[in-house]
Amino acid sequence: NAGVTQTPKFQVLKTGQSMTLQCAQDMNHEYMSWYRQDPGMGLRLIHYSVGAGITDQGEVPNGYNVSRSTTEDFPLRLLSAAPSQTSVYFCASSFPGGLYAFFGQGTRLTVV
């Protein structure tokens, strides 16, 4: 099915470990972004990309890296996991000028 696919769905990390959250879309969308969802805070933008090879920081970028080598993929890397990064992470994509974004199912990350 067409859409935005995130893997894994669930992950538990120890403090200091690193990992990559995967995001792939098959709709040929140029715009992709990562959000984190925390109770009482809604969704906050971490990083975004307007096309392959172009990324920029959002509202809460510290502790995260991204790259965009292809149109389809936009992985989010946690360099050294901290308990404050326990959250639900959502990837989204859209066409330029598209009127709304498509979201993945989310990755629930727990850092202990």
Add this chain to the structure above:
Amino acid sequence: AQSVAQPEDQVNVAEGNPLTVKCTYSVSGNPYLFWYVQYPNRGLQFLLKYITGDNLVKGSYGFEAEFNKSQTSFHLKKPSALVSDSALYFCAVRDTGFQKLVFGTGTRLLVSP
């Protein structure tokens, strides 16, 4: 900077009654406004949008929203609530240029049988 506020953490309504989920916004120019719904353990699903035109916008699952420029509001409404409408609802405003959405804190809707 754009922002949205959802003043209610939770809204309770009985099945069959009308529902309203409130949203107010702050933007420097013309707003692009959205409502998304999140069911348990699922991603966000688009419900409806306001870009321009008619102030009453109709969306998915019988929901509608009323844009009020003077009150800077974009409240979500449904004439008759269903138990299956119980979910987390987010109001969002689109930043200028890129599809960068600024979200409210969310409102949990609980529809009782």
